[in-house]
Amino acid sequence: MNDTTLPKQSNDSKYPRRRENKGAVVRPGFGLHDWMTLLRQAKDLAQRKGSPLRHDITPAEMRLHDKPYDGWCSLRGKVYNISPYLAYHPGGDEILRSVLGKDATALFDKYHQWINIDNLIGPLLLGTLMAKKRRSSVPEDGGASEYDEDGDDGDDGDDPVMPSMANSHASNAIPMPRPIKVETAASLLPPLHKDGDADDPDEYSPKI
Numbered sequence: 001m002n003d004t005t006l007p008k009q010s011n012d013s014k015y016p017r018r019r020e021n022k023g024a025v026v027r028p029g030f031g032l033h034d035w036m037t038l039l040r041q042a043k044d045l046a047q048r049k050g051s052p053l054r055h056d057i058t059p060a061e062m063r064l065h066d067k068p069y070d071g072w073c074s075l076r077g078k079v080y081n082i083s084p085y086l087a088y089h090p091g092g093d094e095i096l097r098s099v100l101g102k103d104a105t106a107l108f109d110k111y112h113q114w115i116n117i118d119n120l121i122g123p124l125l126l127g128t129l130m131a132k133k134r135r136s137s138v139p140e141d142g143g144a145s146e147y148d149e150d151g152d153d154g155d156d157g158d159d160p161v162m163p164s165m166a167n168s169h170a171s172n173a174i175p176m177p178r179p180i181k182v183e184t185a186a187s188l189l190p191p192l193h194k195d196g197d198a199d200d201p202d203e204y205s206p207k208i
């Protein structure tokens, strides 16, 4: 067989070709299979030491954990102790060190948006970033709150995803339609007249 018998690779594919993994070498014992074995066997990789998942982690607290032996990072509003994964990251530990103590969502998406985070590092979860301010209603522009780094509804952990998609990558999740405001007979009435007089029988009658 010579190279003329091999199928020619097309350059005009609509799918981007996988980039070369420059520089990063998988060390023996630190491949994907080794990581999955560790995930199955280790008891407390996240080092939560029996504490429940937290929902009050602030970016300031996360910034304190920026060492390879004590490194946190957030992805789509969830905070992970990423230290145990550094040596197993197929893209190399160096690039992952650059996000310790920070939100890594943008860089994660830049390199491999399709990767299922829960499957690969679910057991490293520490909790979620605290929502700084809860909105009473969704703003017109659908904007996100200050800590809402994943740009969703700002209420991380209860985003409207289909139950069957709960473990899939967030960007693949199908958003549920927003509730439609239904005009009821009452909502079509003019505003109630309130003058503070509780004895006034007309207090809660529409002022037409």
Ligand code: HEM
Residues within 6 Å of the ligand: 018, 019, 020, 021, 022, 075, 082, 089, 090, 091, 092, 095, 096, 098, 099, 104, 107, 108, 111, 112, 115, 117, 120, 121
């Ligand atoms: C924290 C969770 C992360 C997980 C679970 C993860 C997982 C992976 C996996 C499975 C691959 C191999 C992909 C493939 O072979 O196609 C990979 C490659 C890579 N990752 Fe990550 N990664 C994470 C975070 C990051 C971050 C934050 C960065 C950037 C700062 C990054 C940069 C890269 C790069 C540059 C590659 C090589 C891409 C290539 O071969 O084309 N990763 N990662």
